[in-house]
Amino acid sequence: MTASWLPSPLRSFLHQVGSYAWFVVDFARATARYGPPPGQVMEEAWRIGIKSLPILLVISAFVGTNIALQGYNAFRPLGGGRLVGMFVSLAGVRELAPIIAAAMVAAKAGTEMASQIGVMRIREQIDALEVMAVNPYAFLVAPRLFGITLVLPALTLISIFMMLASGYLVSVHQLGLNGSVFLEFATQGIAAVDFLYGMLKAVYFGLVICTVSCFFGFTCARGPEGVGEATNRAVVVSAVVCVCSNYFISEILYGRLP
Amino acid sequence: MIEIRDLHKRFGDLVVLDGISLSIPPGETTAIIGPSGTGKSVLLKHIVGLLQPDSGHVFCFGQDMTTATERELYAVRRRFGMLFQDGALFDSMTVGKNVGFPLVHHSKLGAAELRARVEDKLALVGLPGTWDRPISQLSGGQRKRVGLARAIVMEPEVILFDEPNSGLDPLTSDQIDELIIEMKRALGITFVIISHDIVGTVKVADHIAMLYEGSLVAWDRTAAFVRSPVPIVRAFLQRNLVLPDAPGEPAQLPAPPLP
Numbered sequence: 001m002t003a004s005w006l007p008s009p010l011r012s013f014l015h016q017v018g019s020y021a022w023f024v025v026d027f028a029r030a031t032a033r034y035g036p037p038p039g040q041v042m043e044e045a046w047r048i049g050i051k052s053l054p055i056l057l058v059i060s061a062f063v064g065t066n067i068a069l070q071g072y073n074a075f076r077p078l079g080g081g082r083l084v085g086m087f088v089s090l091a092g093v094r095e096l097a098p099i100i101a102a103a104m105v106a107a108k109a110g111t112e113m114a115s116q117i118g119v120m121r122i123r124e125q126i127d128a129l130e131v132m133a134v135n136p137y138a139f140l141v142a143p144r145l146f147g148i149t150l151v152l153p154a155l156t157l158i159s160i161f162m163m164l165a166s167g168y169l170v171s172v173h174q175l176g177l178n179g180s181v182f183l184e185f186a187t188q189g190i191a192a193v194d195f196l197y198g199m200l201k202a203v204y205f206g207l208v209i210c211t212v213s214c215f216f217g218f219t220c221a222r223g224p225e226g227v228g229e230a231t232n233r234a235v236v237v238s239a240v241v242c243v244c245s246n247y248f249i250s251e252i253l254y255g256r257l258p
Numbered sequence: 259m260i261e262i263r264d265l266h267k268r269f270g271d272l273v274v275l276d277g278i279s280l281s282i283p284p285g286e287t288t289a290i291i292g293p294s295g296t297g298k299s300v301l302l303k304h305i306v307g308l309l310q311p312d313s314g315h316v317f318c319f320g321q322d323m324t325t326a327t328e329r330e331l332y333a334v335r336r337r338f339g340m341l342f343q344d345g346a347l348f349d350s351m352t353v354g355k356n357v358g359f360p361l362v363h364h365s366k367l368g369a370a371e372l373r374a375r376v377e378d379k380l381a382l383v384g385l386p387g388t389w390d391r392p393i394s395q396l397s398g399g400q401r402k403r404v405g406l407a408r409a410i411v412m413e414p415e416v417i418l419f420d421e422p423n424s425g426l427d428p429l430t431s432d433q434i435d436e437l438i439i440e441m442k443r444a445l446g447i448t449f450v451i452i453s454h455d456i457v458g459t460v461k462v463a464d465h466i467a468m469l470y471e472g473s474l475v476a477w478d479r480t481a482a483f484v485r486s487p488v489p490i491v492r493a494f495l496q497r498n499l500v501l502p503d504a505p506g507e508p509a510q511l512p513a514p515p516l517p
Contacts, residue, residue, distance in 0.1 A: 120348075128346035131306050132360045132408075133332035 023215045027137040027145075034135050036142035044147025048109040049155060056104040056155055057162055063100060064163030067091050068170040072177070084175070085182035086189035088167035093194045094254065097159040099246055102205035105152055106238040110213040113144055114234035117217025118227040126218070136218075145210040152206040153199040160198065197253045204249065209238045259284040259448060260305060260416065265314035267300060274300050275311070276472035287442055287449040289463035289480075291456060293494065296469045298452040299343075302420055305450070306338055307331045318416075336364060339409030340418040344425070345401035347393045347408070353380070354389030357407045364412065379407040382444065383437060399430035403437065410445065417441075419451040423458050431458060438462045456495055460484060468494065 071087035213234040220230040260282035267275040307323040383403040423431040466483040
């Protein structure tokens with residue numbers, strides 16, 4: 001039965017959301033039953049990490065420099081130039097590092113997942129897995145999912161370090177702030193629980209990026225255009241879902257803090 | 259062994275299978291032919307449970323594939339081998355790993371035994387010593403051979419061929435036909451071949467069924483099939499074969515409706 005009274009784009013959107021939900025349920029069932037192929041999880045984690053690391057280092061470094069610069073410009077007129085360290089650490093640990101690491105992984109690894117699985121779909125390799133009695137969810141999605149949820153928290157930590165390091169360098173060598181004051185305020189601004197929350201966000205973003213990217217790969221239309229479209233949708237939808245849901249996660253984790 | 263009963267399938271408004279009933283005899287080669295877009299591959303996918311029908315049943319080894327659980331489907335599929343149109347080989351693996359893939363997942367063979375079994379099957383399809391060769395270095399015909407080696411590596415009871423000659427030049431196509439005949443002789447198991455290459459089909463098949471616009475329009479032993487008086491069958495055969503005892507004027511094959 002189709003809800004024909006709904007506008008076509010809304011109907012299509014709801015159909016996609018429903019299909020995605022079924023995909024996640026099927027995948028969860030298959031993973032619980034078969035588990036990922038042994039050895040492939042670490043291989044995937046290594047591959048995702050290595051592919052995303054160089055660009056993440058560059059982006060994180062320059063995000064750190066800009067937070068320091070903007071923080072300095074905002075706080076200095078109010079006499080709070082020393083707060084730059086706190087601003088960099090708070091923004092970096094709580095918000096920017098998890099979302100930037102997720103964006104880079106979505107751009108590098110998520111697109112690769114969608115295109116690889118999409119190509120396998122159109123070349124009947126996924127059908128071949130089914131005919132060989134190998135569950136494609138367990139074989140293709142599970143190792144990627146476990147890999148990404150292992151590696152994204154690590155990448156987030158690296159991103160935090162790069163932001164703090166570059167923020168420190170700009171604050172001390174360009175803005176003329178005292179290095180030990182920067183570090184003192186940076187450590188005052190954050191607690192161990194902030195790192196924990198950052199890691200939780202990273203795990204959640206990993207789940208979103210992997211399931212969304214693999215879903216678009218699995219449901220890829222025939223032909224090269226289908227693969228291109230699947231890849232494009234994977235990165236756009238992953239980014240939108242991660243950024244939007246990040247607000248709600250932050251609201252739950254930090255919204256009621258004094 | 260394989261029994262198809264009143265199978266119906268439509269995609270949107272397009273009727274692809276319109277009440278197909280067919281019994282595949284065990285130990286023989288059955289070819290299902292017909293023009294492109296008449297539902298041959300869709301029928302094949304129903305046989306292995308990759309697609310579910312709107313109504314009707316497919317029984318394989320007594321198991322109804324339309325109501326089977328995943329576990330039951332997988333148990334039946336282990337008794338099948340399938341050669342896909344382009345081989346459906348995994349590009350990230352070598353020839354040996356592709357052929358050995360089902361063994362890795364479904365057998366307890368040690369590395370040496372597994373390699374020996376794979377080398378044996380590769381030799382059987384005329385590609386000995388290609389274990390380490392990347393898939394990207396294979397020609398179209400070689401991809402089909404590797405796909406066939408993978409299809410037979412579990413020593414199945416039925417092998418399904420989806421357009422084994424598609425995309426091949428006439429010489430390579432002939433070699434694949436010869437290979438199928440050799441395989442049939444060597445293995446003595448049930449083959450189901452989907453094809454629109456009538457020349458090759460007549461060479462390899464014991465029985466031929468023809469689909470047209472989603473319906474089964476003819477089904478007979480090969481020798482009788484090529485003498486079929488059914489106009490659509492004659493029109494289809496006429497493009498490729500010199501027909502024996504062609505009755506009357508050649509029939510015109512009406513164009514199938516556009517999807």
